[in-house]
Amino acid sequence: MHIRVINPNTTRGMTDTIGKAAASVAAPGTRITATQPASGPVSIESHFDEAISAVGVVEEVLAAERGEDPVDAYVIACFGDPGLLAAREVTRAPVIGIAEAAFHMATLISTRFSVVTTLGRTGIIAEHLLENYGFSHHCRRVRAAEIPVLDLEENPDLAVERLIDECLRAKKEDNIGAIVLGCGGMADLTDQLTDAIGLPIIEGVSSGVKLAEALAGLKLGTSKYGDLAYPRPKPFTGQFEHHSNIKIQ
Amino acid sequence: MHIRVINPNTTRGMTDTIGKAAASVAAPGTRITATQPASGPVSIESHFDEAISAVGVVEEVLAAERGEDPVDAYVIACFGDPGLLAAREVTRAPVIGIAEAAFHMATLISTRFSVVTTLGRTGIIAEHLLENYGFSHHCRRVRAAEIPVLDLEENPDLAVERLIDECLRAKKEDNIGAIVLGCGGMADLTDQLTDAIGLPIIEGVSSGVKLAEALAGLKLGTSKYGDLAYPRPKPFTGQFEHHSNIKIQ
Amino acid sequence: MHIRVINPNTTRGMTDTIGKAAASVAAPGTRITATQPASGPVSIESHFDEAISAVGVVEEVLAAERGEDPVDAYVIACFGDPGLLAAREVTRAPVIGIAEAAFHMATLISTRFSVVTTLGRTGIIAEHLLENYGFSHHCRRVRAAEIPVLDLEENPDLAVERLIDECLRAKKEDNIGAIVLGCGGMADLTDQLTDAIGLPIIEGVSSGVKLAEALAGLKLGTSKYGDLAYPRPKPFTGQFEHHSNIKIQ
Amino acid sequence: MHIRVINPNTTRGMTDTIGKAAASVAAPGTRITATQPASGPVSIESHFDEAISAVGVVEEVLAAERGEDPVDAYVIACFGDPGLLAAREVTRAPVIGIAEAAFHMATLISTRFSVVTTLGRTGIIAEHLLENYGFSHHCRRVRAAEIPVLDLEENPDLAVERLIDECLRAKKEDNIGAIVLGCGGMADLTDQLTDAIGLPIIEGVSSGVKLAEALAGLKLGTSKYGDLAYPRPKPFTGQFEHHSNIKIQ
Amino acid sequence: MHIRVINPNTTRGMTDTIGKAAASVAAPGTRITATQPASGPVSIESHFDEAISAVGVVEEVLAAERGEDPVDAYVIACFGDPGLLAAREVTRAPVIGIAEAAFHMATLISTRFSVVTTLGRTGIIAEHLLENYGFSHHCRRVRAAEIPVLDLEENPDLAVERLIDECLRAKKEDNIGAIVLGCGGMADLTDQLTDAIGLPIIEGVSSGVKLAEALAGLKLGTSKYGDLAYPRPKPFTGQFEHHSNIKIQ
Amino acid sequence: MHIRVINPNTTRGMTDTIGKAAASVAAPGTRITATQPASGPVSIESHFDEAISAVGVVEEVLAAERGEDPVDAYVIACFGDPGLLAAREVTRAPVIGIAEAAFHMATLISTRFSVVTTLGRTGIIAEHLLENYGFSHHCRRVRAAEIPVLDLEENPDLAVERLIDECLRAKKEDNIGAIVLGCGGMADLTDQLTDAIGLPIIEGVSSGVKLAEALAGLKLGTSKYGDLAYPRPKPFTGQFEHHSNIKIQ
Incomplete structure (x- = not known):
């Protein structure tokens, strides 16, 4: 099982801390990878920081969904759970906020x-x-x-x-x-x-990893029926143009 | 009084519709300007769209705060009120979600x-x-x-x-x-x-304009005491680097 | 626009204070008139005072509705919002409690x-x-x-x-x-x-005036559909006989 | 034990119905008296009717408190419980809404x-x-x-x-x-x-009578400590002048 | 009227205290009997004590239902109301937790x-x-x-x-x-x-007795329509075998 | 890791079904044992059944705590979560209701x-x-x-x-x-x-097993600080006498 832990801020030291903490509780068959957005705040201490970081979180999930290393579950490792519902929309995998x-x-x-x-x-x-x-x-x-x-x-x-x-x-x-x-x-x-x-x-973080293992172990992923279904494809403009006509599933 | 109505999506036609509707209810002394983010989805129909648009909303508020045409109140013209609390953090003006x-x-x-x-x-x-x-x-x-x-x-x-x-x-x-x-x-x-x-x-939209007029008329702005105070300045990376060491007040 | 501010108690000095405060925030096109019931307590500091004052409030609204100086919105200027729903029933205008x-x-x-x-x-x-x-x-x-x-x-x-x-x-x-x-x-x-x-x-009081302006500016009045419709006309007895077969609309 | 059942409307036939219903469930030692306000609506079907009737209810309680036939508990016999908290303020006896x-x-x-x-x-x-x-x-x-x-x-x-x-x-x-x-x-x-x-x-009505008996049987009356204490005496004007400098206890 | 007060713990002294307190507030026509389970904790100070005592409470109600001294209402005299809904299921009489x-x-x-x-x-x-x-x-x-x-x-x-x-x-x-x-x-x-x-x-305890009198006086018993109907008869095993194919009504 | 799944009713066939379902989702290092109380209802379909079964659940936990096969987490496999808080009191292990x-x-x-x-x-x-x-x-x-x-x-x-x-x-x-x-x-x-x-x-059941694994994997057990601490030892009487002066920790 591959769990991707996303540190929503861009401080690599914190990503490492979080990744290690996640790995330290992971079950034997669980592989942890820890990432962080390329863009965003170095820490999240306000609604402003959180709004910016939410984009980074979702982009990290999208990147993983399109990547070559399939992810079985995601953990969003900031206590505000930034981008949680948006992240759930773009994947069949479970997504857990810490x-x-x-x-x-x-x-x-x-x-x-x-x-x-x-x-x-x-x-x-x-x-x-x-x-x-x-x-x-x-x-x-x-x-x-x-x-x-x-x-x-x-x-x-x-x-x-x-x-x-x-x-x-x-x-x-x-x-x-x-x-x-x-x-x-x-x-x-x-x-x-x-x-x-x-x-x-x-x-x-540790709680999130274990819940992610739990859900993935049950083959329970984010519901794609109803309001967490994949977003309707549509044009995006400007720096978000790459989300146009999103194809994920 | 200058009320800035922000259409969180990037469809200009909708910005126009919204701007006209706002203007049609504005009080005599109120000037309405309607804008939209440069980047984002053409419509907002999911948590994903909303998360992306929240950044556009906040950036529009920041641009206005730094612009030469002072804004007395903001209206966020999408029914999910995207970015509302983040937008409030970056201004002393009132910010109203529709x-x-x-x-x-x-x-x-x-x-x-x-x-x-x-x-x-x-x-x-x-x-x-x-x-x-x-x-x-x-x-x-x-x-x-x-x-x-x-x-x-x-x-x-x-x-x-x-x-x-x-x-x-x-x-x-x-x-x-x-x-x-x-x-x-x-x-x-x-x-x-x-x-x-x-x-x-x-x-x-019309309700938001009138509430914005009401608050601005009372000289009531977003509280800068407590959890809606300006965000702590800090580094941002990548495409959000321009938010580093934010100076607004 | 004519906003009637009703001081639910019978202390004229307080009515004046309230009226002035209301006027000081009113928009250019807004005219404020401040009244008080002929009958009732000099201040409202208990459920008892409030129950008595609610009658005064409603009678003030009824008097205004039948008067020659049409009112566009009412503000009930006591912090217990006495008689609020009753007042709403007897007018198409918006009624706001402070x-x-x-x-x-x-x-x-x-x-x-x-x-x-x-x-x-x-x-x-x-x-x-x-x-x-x-x-x-x-x-x-x-x-x-x-x-x-x-x-x-x-x-x-x-x-x-x-x-x-x-x-x-x-x-x-x-x-x-x-x-x-x-x-x-x-x-x-x-x-x-x-x-x-x-x-x-x-x-x-100031908040109520601005909300009243806001609603009246939107041409939004108290809903006359459903449970805030005009009361069914019926006999009243004794000192309230003048409410018999109420005709307001 | 004397329970006073107050029909908040002024329809004597309904007072009789209510009084009989009350009496039919009263315990052997309980005496029921049923009254109605001298003034008010013949039925209560709106917030307006209710606001008016609340005054009648409180005046009935006050009259009983000052009367020569001590009342051990009151029942307010309209399903909106009009004037309930106000009535509680003016008596040490329990007051129950139906x-x-x-x-x-x-x-x-x-x-x-x-x-x-x-x-x-x-x-x-x-x-x-x-x-x-x-x-x-x-x-x-x-x-x-x-x-x-x-x-x-x-x-x-x-x-x-x-x-x-x-x-x-x-x-x-x-x-x-x-x-x-x-x-x-x-x-x-x-x-x-x-x-x-x-x-x-x-x-x-029957439920209210039995709860009134229950409370009175426990010697539990309305708390006179805190926010249901007797109202502060003060001047009243106009038709409510008789409440000036209220003395009840 | 016969009210059975059940002390859910097995301390007879407390049963006596409770029974006396109950009797001291009972109406003239009310007979109080106080019992306690044969089995259970001497006091109830934890969820564990409460779970055990719930069985004793229900068995006391069942014993009374099958006994020769019909009970008109029950009071469960422990402040956690142990076994309340279960007790209600096995009787038509009202059951009140203190x-x-x-x-x-x-x-x-x-x-x-x-x-x-x-x-x-x-x-x-x-x-x-x-x-x-x-x-x-x-x-x-x-x-x-x-x-x-x-x-x-x-x-x-x-x-x-x-x-x-x-x-x-x-x-x-x-x-x-x-x-x-x-x-x-x-x-x-x-x-x-x-x-x-x-x-x-x-x-x-005193409150429960008076509420029990109130309900019984209204001939209101536990609803046998819906989710408080008698339990479906079925086999029980071991020390609870005597509940098999329960017949109560 | 040893997870004990307790079927609160006494139907062995259901215990088997539950045990198999539990085992089918267990992680490689997890051993599932499924038990049922010796005494109680064959199915749980009422508050009465539930109250009786709660005792069985707690006794099963106590038996396991005193047994020679240490349990790392418990699952209570009836949808009413009977005896949940009581069971938590008598163990340091996590206890999960399904x-x-x-x-x-x-x-x-x-x-x-x-x-x-x-x-x-x-x-x-x-x-x-x-x-x-x-x-x-x-x-x-x-x-x-x-x-x-x-x-x-x-x-x-x-x-x-x-x-x-x-x-x-x-x-x-x-x-x-x-x-x-x-x-x-x-x-x-x-x-x-x-x-x-x-x-x-x-x-x-499957959800409970995975949550039990999650908690045990985090070395998080039921809090023994505060209101889920071990029950105070005390005498029990009758068929529950064996719980007297309970010693668990």
Whole structure:
């Protein structure tokens, strides 16, 4: 099984981190490849970053669909799940966002959880996703450690310290059974945080890989019946002209 | 007051239709300019189309922000409100999506409404927006006339006939007080449909213009405090490199 | 365009304040007239006050409908939106409550807001309205400055001081982008509070006027199809006998 | 125990029907008195009728509170529960609306129910109440037999025939375990409908009486702590001047 | 009228407490009998305890249905309402859980309430019930006094002290009008707590008895039409073989 | 990895069917063992059956926890997820219900799905689970093919015919992208139905196995922090005396 993990930002170091984290949980028969868009923001910390990155995500899926190395399932490795429904439209394979993956896993091992994300301003993205996915009542609180995303790469010690502090506050105050880490860049911190915090820490990249394996193992792909069917072919203009009369299936 | 109406697709005919519809309801002191992205799909009928068009929308807002003709408010004239929150982040001006505009107006003159959109597959986009905006309980049903968007331009008689049929079914079956038209391409049909159907027909472009005037008239712009503040400047790569170290404010 | 702003309480000073605030945001072609019921409470701070004032509101609308100065839209200028649906039934014109107006505006410029109202006991009215209108998830918290309504008229300095304090607490603690002022009597404080607080302050009277202009500008009136149609004429008794066999349309 | 049943409309025949229905289910130690406002509509079939009748309801409660025949609990016998919260504010006794009473009872003996009311246009009132009380998910459908309220008095045979037809449709189509009758004027029809329909028929007046007995039996009255405390005394003007400086407790 | 109060745990002292509390509020014509399962946990403080006790509850109902002392209504006297829907299936009589009973009563005398239960870990059970019954929005907070259930029997002074402390915190912090006691073992504390706290204290056993009287007084029993009909007879094995080919009606 | 699939009913044939279906999707390193309680109903078609079977489920988990063949994850193979939270309390391993498993999978490959279950009367169980898990908005409709559960074993041809008919109706009428099969006894029908219906058919046993593999692969087990911690040891009486002073961890 070939799972393609797409880092929606363009920071190769983070792609590597994510790819390694994905590989570390993959089943024996699973091959992980990690990619990133050629174009886009180096980190995703706003609706603006997210809108731009969504294009990169979809283009990565399209490239894989047309490539010579067939992909069995995709994981979108940014906690805002950018481009998720668009990506689903252009493939028969399952596509998993890491936020939804982590939320699903969290509800299976606890009755209530909190999210600890990077910046306060991206908390709203997590809140919107919780509402869309149906998990608002299962999440007690969306918290931010106030770490810029790239600090996870560049300033890891301080970042981890702040993360641990915020997770401990969540444990103490939120009446929860688990914590969801709210950033793809935290993919390599699960073990460290689990040890430090003392309750289950759920991370999205690893969760996404296992859900992707699960769906692909069931031969369940994105439904091509109804509103996730392939897009109607049509002209595109300008820098998106290459999507004209899209042929995918 | 200068309101910029952005047609998120790249069909100039539709931009013209939308611009005229916007101008026809504008207050005396309001100047309408209608634009469209240089790049993107000719119509928006899928999550894929929407993801691509969101970039065009945001780039149009950025261009206007940096242009010499200051804009007091923006209207995003596609019923999926593509790029809405991203667009809000990059300006102090208010930004209104036509779906939200129509929903707001509908709740002010009726207790329950239905939506009549183009294609069945885009109904899910309207459903998601209704949930996000809080209007799920006010909308009885999202219906589709099964008209491809561009048929509104290219095959208007048949399109209008189907629209009228679906609106009449909504009136008869849905226990409603108003109908929301679910496509920016229907912007010139409000009067015709109102006459034909016999209950208030709410159209998003015109609704968006009036809400934009309302907000701008109150000197209320997008909050720059909290999660809609300007995005953190950062590097972008590839075809989006021009967004690097964004300076807007 | 003629917008009638109805102050649901019987304090003329407040009617004047509200009328001036309304006029100060009205478009060039808009004429504002402000009235108040002949009968009712001097301020509205309970469900009891609200139930009584609802009659006054509806009677004011009926009087205007039968008067010689045609009204294009009504604004009900008390934050509990008393008599809103009843008022809508007796006119083809749009009728806007200032609470709903402020909530609508707040969702267009921020993702989350808080309400700051007068007395703690009236907070429940705002909570109920938020639920009815669909905005519960957009409002973080309903706060009270614990100011009796008439103190806004009679003891303005202290009232404003408390308001500012509570707004600053909301800004600091609530993770919001905007604040909604929860009382018609605060209509003249918007500018002062905006300056003092540093995020958008949304006030209902001004919001209501602009929404009324918006709807009237679209020729959208209250739906007379379905459950907001004119009431069935019938006998009334006692002090309400004058409503017998109501003829409005 | 003295339960005062208030018919919010001014049709004495309906007051008698309601009073008899109430008495027929009262416990041995319970005395029922049935009253109606001196002023108001002869039936309640619109938001307008409801707003007017709310004043009558509250005045009836106030009159009783000041009267010489102490009341232990109140029932508001119109399916819109007009004036419910206002009435609660002016008494320490429990106050029960017949819509809420019927909904509560329905959820205790079935998992899902439907409502059959009089006119389609009043269905929205039931929908709003279901939302406010938290019972939206327990109610499958609000149906109307399209009977004007007074036809229940004046044209009972046809009215009952239509009611039975609509209840049978609900039984067949709605996947329910019980039916709630949506009008105080149906108070004497419970047995007849139960026999005809073959599933539990829940009627609000009788339900309200038993809930009133239940609360009074527990010595539980309306909370005077918090937002249902007595209204702040204040001046009222005009025809409501008698409420000035209200003294109740 | 014969009301059978079932204490779902097997601690006779608690059955006695509950039975006395029930009898103390029963109407003159009501006879209370209190029982407990022969088998099960001595207290219910977890999902595990609850699952086991549900069997005991249903077996108690079945025993009563087959017994010689006909029962008119049942009350399940544990705040998790264990076995409620199963119990309803096996009888035509109404069956009331004390959690639902208390929630219903609380919404009738206040707009918002809090729950004070025994252990923090059982709070989730109350939260789930609030969601299922539709009362989530009416409850501000589920609190725990951190008292093991049997301490209410064995160490009553300390238990009451902690309860009072937690109730006072709820009164001070939660913006509520009433408090619901979250454990059947608190059935004898209502008066004491009402005096100490100064707002209405709602207790489930007494509430359940009065609701049971109310339903039985209306001749309303569990609907045998639809999903609460008697279970289909079928073989059972092992220790549950006695339920084979169940005949109840 | 050892996954224990527990058939909550006592029909060995169904246990075999479920075990085979589970094994057919298991990953290479996964060993499936399928068991059933010694005591309980032969099929689960009511709340009563479900309450009894929950005990069997928990006892099976306890037996496994104390057994010599360590279990890495449990699947509860009845669509009502009986005993789910209780089972979670008594183990550190993940425990997955097949209803939740199927719902989770359905939301990952479609935006809207319908459920097709056996009997109409058990539809309410699915509805309650959808609400509890947060998936109400993702499910368009819960349908029943009106097949008794054991007919899936004893009368498979007719049962499959009815299932196909109902699934085709769901496909035609419900505006969905996937169908969830609502009974563990349908575990061997997925391929046949997928071929016949033409959209993704999601079955719970297979979904549960893959989610169990996913969680165990992530070393994520049921949270022992908070409300799913091991139950407090305590005395049990009668036929449940063996649970006294439970020691599991």
